[in-house]
Amino acid sequence: MVDDPDMPLLYALRDNMGLQGPRFGCGLGQCGACTVHLDGKAARSCVTPLSAVGKKKVVTLEGLGSPDKLAAIQEAFITNQAAQCGYCINGMIMEAAAFLANNKSPSEAQIKQALANNLCRCGTHLRIVRAVKRASSIA
Amino acid sequence: MFSGKSNRREFLEAAGILIVSFSLPAFLTPADAQDATSSKTVALDDVDAFLAIDRRGRVTLYSGKVELGTGVSTALRQILAEELDVSLASISLIEGDTALTPAQGKTWGSLSIQVGGLQIRQAAATARQALLQEAGKQLGVAVSDLVVEQATVRAGSGGKQVTYGELIGGKNFSLKVDKQAPLKDPASYKIVGKSIPRSDIPPKVTGQFTYIQDFKTQGMLHGRVIRPPAVGGSLQSVDESSVKDVPGLVKVVRQNNFLGVVAESEWGAIRAARNLKASWSAWDGLPEQSKLWEYVRATKVSKEDVTSNVGNAEQALAQAAKRVSATYDFAIHSHASMGPSCAVAEFKDGKLTCWSASQAPHDLRAQLAAMLSMKDSDVEVIYVEGSGCYGRNGHEDAAGDAALLARAVGRPVRVQWMRDDENGWDPKGPPTLMDLQAGLDASGQVVAWYSQLYVPEGGGGNVKLLAADLAGLPCEKGMFPGNIINNSAIPYAFSNVRTVAHRLAETPFRPSWIRAPGRMQNTFCNEAFVDELAFAAGADPFEFRLRYLTNDPRGTELLKRLQTFAKWQGRSAARSAGSDVASGRGVTYVKYELSRTYVGAVADVEVNRKSGDIFVRRFIIVQDCGQIINPDGVKNQIEGNVVQTVSRTLKEEVTFDRSRVTSLDWGSYPILKFPEVPDIDIDLIDRPAEKPWGVGEPAAAVVPSAVANAVFDAVGVRIRSVPFTPAKVREALRIA
Numbered sequence: 115m116v117d118d119p120d121m122p123l124l125y126a127l128r129d130n131m132g133l134q135g136p137r138f139g140c141g142l143g144q145c146g147a148c149t150v151h152l153d154g155k156a157a158r159s160c161v162t163p164l165s166a167v168g169k170k171k172v173v174t175l176e177g178l179g180s181p182d183k184l185a186a187i188q189e190a191f192i193t194n195q196a197a198q199c200g201y202c203i204n205g206m207i208m209e210a211a212a213f214l215a216n217n218k219s220p221s222e223a224q225i226k227q228a229l230a231n232n233l234c235r236c237g238t239h240l241r242i243v244r245a246v247k248r249a250s251s252i253a
Numbered sequence: 254m255f256s257g258k259s260n261r262r263e264f265l266e267a268a269g270i271l272i273v274s275f276s277l278p279a280f281l282t283p284a285d286a287q288d289a290t291s292s293k294t295v296a297l298d299d300v301d302a303f304l305a306i307d308r309r310g311r312v313t314l315y316s317g318k319v320e321l322g323t324g325v326s327t328a329l330r331q332i333l334a335e336e337l338d339v340s341l342a343s344i345s346l347i348e349g350d351t352a353l354t355p356a357q358g359k360t361w362g363s364l365s366i367q368v369g370g371l372q373i374r375q376a377a378a379t380a381r382q383a384l385l386q387e388a389g390k391q392l393g394v395a396v397s398d399l400v401v402e403q404a405t406v407r408a409g410s411g412g413k414q415v416t417y418g419e420l421i422g423g424k425n426f427s428l429k430v431d432k433q434a435p436l437k438d439p440a441s442y443k444i445v446g447k448s449i450p451r452s453d454i455p456p457k458v459t460g461q462f463t464y465i466q467d468f469k470t471q472g473m474l475h476g477r478v479i480r481p482p483a484v485g486g487s488l489q490s491v492d493e494s495s496v497k498d499v500p501g502l503v504k505v506v507r508q509n510n511f512l513g514v515v516a517e518s519e520w521g522a523i524r525a526a527r528n529l530k531a532s533w534s535a536w537d538g539l540p541e542q543s544k545l546w547e548y549v550r551a552t553k554v555s556k557e558d559v560t561s562n563v564g565n566a567e568q569a570l571a572q573a574a575k576r577v578s579a580t581y582d583f584a585i586h587s588h589a590s591m592g593p594s595c596a597v598a599e600f601k602d603g604k605l606t607c608w609s610a611s612q613a614p615h616d617l618r619a620q621l622a623a624m625l626s627m628k629d630s631d632v633e634v635i636y637v638e639g640s641g642c643y644g645r646n647g648h649e650d651a652a653g654d655a656a657l658l659a660r661a662v663g664r665p666v667r668v669q670w671m672r673d674d675e676n677g678w679d680p681k682g683p684p685t686l687m688d689l690q691a692g693l694d695a696s697g698q699v700v701a702w703y704s705q706l707y708v709p710e711g712g713g714g715n716v717k718l719l720a721a722d723l724a725g726l727p728c729e730k731g732m733f734p735g736n737i738i739n740n741s742a743i744p745y746a747f748s749n750v751r752t753v754a755h756r757l758a759e760t761p762f763r764p765s766w767i768r769a770p771g772r773m774q775n776t777f778c779n780e781a782f783v784d785e786l787a788f789a790a791g792a793d794p795f796e797f798r799l800r801y802l803t804n805d806p807r808g809t810e811l812l813k814r815l816q817t818f819a820k821w822q823g824r825s826a827a828r829s830a831g832s833d834v835a836s837g838r839g840v841t842y843v844k845y846e847l848s849r850t851y852v853g854a855v856a857d858v859e860v861n862r863k864s865g866d867i868f869v870r871r872f873i874i875v876q877d878c879g880q881i882i883n884p885d886g887v888k889n890q891i892e893g894n895v896v897q898t899v900s901r902t903l904k905e906e907v908t909f910d911r912s913r914v915t916s917l918d919w920g921s922y923p924i925l926k927f928p929e930v931p932d933i934d935i936d937l938i939d940r941p942a943e944k945p946w947g948v949g950e951p952a953a954a955v956v957p958s959a960v961a962n963a964v965f966d967a968v969g970v971r972i973r974s975v976p977f978t979p980a981k982v983r984e985a986l987r988i989a
Contacts, residue, residue, distance in 0.1 A: 139592055197457050
């Protein structure tokens with residue numbers, strides 16, 4: 115199916131695999147909307163060429179949980195109504211989930227720093243921080 | 254009363270057909286929707302235009318106002334559920350489909366609840382009355398003895414009952430909306446006024462939600478557009494051999510200055526667009542950015558709008574004991590949506606279907622039809638939610654692009670703009686300049702206010718489609734920046750007031766509306782200048798405003814409540830110059846469009862005297878939007894308004910050279926990041942018995958001036974130019 119090893123992972127996930135968690139935002143690794151986990155680490159799939167993925171394990175938002183079986187962090191986003199248009203939310207959750215895996219009880223300031231390179235245009239930041247904080251306390 | 258004709262949905266349901274198709278009732282395939290087209294009324298005065306009830310009592314709400322990420326899809330269902338007495342869970346929503354939903358106007362201007370919601374409420378009240386009448390007949394009970402709960406009507410005493418599904422199921426109401434149909438007493442509300450969780454959030458946090466960027470249709474190809482490197486450049490030649498090696502390339506499409514590529518795969522389309530060699534003529538018709546305000550002042554004025562005139566401001570100014578004057582400006586902004594615009598178009602049997610995140614599907618249909626010289630009735634636009642637009646961004650333009658490419662290749666085409674398309678080519682919030690003058694008498698009373706606003710001509714309307722313009726196809730003439738002279742008049746009762754808008758014949762970029770268009774810029778200028786006057790009069794800025802808010806009890810109540818909520822200490826003396834980082838507080842007030850939602854804000858800021866950095870630590874907001882439909886939804890909107898506008902105020906400015914926009918990514922068009930976001934405290938004044946007013950924009954209008962006034966309180970200098978960059982702060986401090 116894929117004829118170009120330079121194709122970013124994002125397009126393989128979205129177009130070849132039909133996933134809708136990772137989103138195209140900038141194609142430049144600047145906004146975070148496309149974030150996935152590569153071997154547990156948050157990565158920008160829009161600037162990760164397929165050739166660099168190799169045998170790494172790729173997890174997308176869909177892999178964290180589903181509406182019937184929510185991950186704690188997804189549940190926390192719902193509880194805090196932490197979305198407006200929601201286009202950035204994939205990146206927020208994926209970035210935060212990777213961060214929380216190594217930071218069990220972060221402060222709000224640490225959460226803000228961890229998400230500093232994830233952009234949200236609707237201005238849902240405060241709810242996102244609260245959701246991540248809540249997720250850290252229930253995970 | 255009810256026409257006996259069973260609707261198509263009921264029929265299909267009975268036949269056991271269950272095909273889940275996007276944005277259409279669960280029992281209609283897209284092909285069946287064509288049948289629905291001919292039978293479904295969309296007239297604004299028909300009950301059936303807004304709602305339908307099937308035999309199982311499930312309700313379909315048809316809304317011409319669309320969900321832009323603000324939560325209205327939940328709030329509108331709350332309004333319907335409340336007024337009709339059905340459960341929220343029983344309601345499914347179809348929004349923004351030109352074949353199925355009433356034309357309730359663009360989703361703009363904070364009117365989805367205030368106008369769209371009230372239309373739905375009245376249709377629901379009419380339907381409920383009709384259902385009660387019918388139930389009374391069937392049960393042999395007087396209507397006044399009937400009780401309704403969860404779509405079941407029962408006699409007040411005794412066990413007789415009948416469900417909505419039994420009464421109307423599958424049939425049309427065939428009723429005109431009755432403007433006199435009695436509305437429920439708000440005191441009895443069970444659903445309106447509650448923080449019902451949004452139904453779109455679970456799918457959005459699990460990757461199950463289908464945005465326009467995810468939408469697919471059978472046989473769909475991928476398109477990309479290639480814009481002129483200089484805004485007004487002309488396409489001279491295209492070297493198609495430059496992309497002949499791109500796998501799956503279907504076609505290079507050229508029509509005058511419209512240039513696009515279509516490929517089987519998305520990556521193929523991206524590669525083709527990147528590699529395609531085209532030569533364009535040079536063009537350098539943009540003004541020099543460093544001389545933007547000179548350019549604005551020199552632009553031909555096409556007309557003057559006097560937005561208020563009381564007494565004789567110019568004469569009173571001349572005679573005043575003390576005169577104060579200042580000039581304010583506000584940069585060109587981009588909508589800067591997180592997801593670049595996207596649309597899918599398909600031609601079939603001479604008809605066009607376009608799936609779009611446009612805030613105005615009905616208007617977009619007319620624009621696409623005009624561009625392609627088709628009849629409106631041969632075009633259907635179906636709304637699919639996209640990344641937030643905050644106004645008229647590029648969604649409509651992507652639809653125009655998709656339509657042209659789909660027509661050229663005879664297959665469905667999805668067009669996804671890239672980041673530089675979005676930042677470079679979304680229509681822009683135009684540059685705004687205001688000169689203000691005021692006069693005070695010897696006792697510090699304001700005796701004159703005279704403002705002159707310089708903004709492009711035009712109001713709301715349909716911003717021309719880029720594809721039509723570039724391809725030389727029929728499109729709108731003129732500019733449509735939104736109603737940007739709103740709030741240029743002021744809420745304060747000074748004895749002499751004149752506010753004039755000089756409407757300019759041109760502006761550097763295709764203008765459009767971005768959240769609180771004009772209201773934000775004008776409120777910035779007015780409320781920051783009011784702060785200057787309060788200071789000149791030696792008055793506390795709260796007391797100063799209250800002094801002139803003479804005939805508006807709701808406004809007065811709001812300001813007093815804010816004063817208490819914010820624990821306002823009164824204006825303190827000039828801040829000490831002891832440390833590098835100084836703190837300050839500023840207040841601002843707006844009555845949105847001088848006719849509806851009231852917002853008051855206090856901003857707490859820190860200013861670093863050395864670096865010039867402003868950190869907005871906290872916003873305190875009191876808002877009166879009348880009846881509140883969903884308190885948490887309102888708070889979410891206020892938070893969004895504050896954060897987005899702090900971003901616009903501190904950071905945002907479209908940059909350009911003489912040929913083109915240069916702020917094409919998030920590095921060159923930065924927005925606020927997490928560590929920079931203020932805390933926000935909100936106090937809502939709920940007035941259940943009043944009309945619900947808009948909340949999507951008003952709280953944005955107060956932000957820039959609240960920050961400006963707080964900066965002055967902190968360091969004693971006025972920053973009169975948005976964005977408040979560190980360089981501007983340092984310069985103001987240097988010359989102070």
